[in-house]
Amino acid sequence: MSVQDDLTTMQRCLDDLSRSVGRLEKQLGSGGLDMRRVRADADHLKESVALLREATSSPSAPRKPELVTIPDTPYDPSLWIDTDDEGLGARDRHAP
Template sequence: MTSTEIVELRRVIGQMRHCVSSLRAKYGDVAAVQRLANDVERMDIDATELVDLGSTPRQREAPQVEREVVVVPDTPYDESLWKDADDEGLGGYRNRS
């Protein structure tokens, strides 16, 4: 971002902050006004991050997530687990005795 863009962005964020303050005075601290205030704050934080990055924005790296590995054995299931179970694929009860 050029310094002109940064100055303009800061000016616009300041104007939005002023407008949100006016809305808060008129409507009180309702949910819609709180969301707008949060949005303006988020834009201010993001603008600061862009300025800190310099002129070449970098992609954020995805956080590393630890995944649990679940081992499923290849051995056959015990047939007694399925005794007297419905066989849904065939449309009804099927006795496996």
């Protein structure tokens, strides 16, 4: 089975879930916290599958993460003038 077939099957199942949740809402009412959470979770699943379908339908190759170069040179000490050494207290005070 291809990825698109699996996504289509998943979409059908989510459509069934949405219809079932709708029937439950008619029977139980949609004002309760539990029912609102079930509806929100079902909606989030539908959105996630839509995003997954969109991501897999693009013909481009998987993107590689962008690399960030971190220089070996030390940071400018003036950046740290107004900070305290963590756990050691301020420079002009002594621990008890």
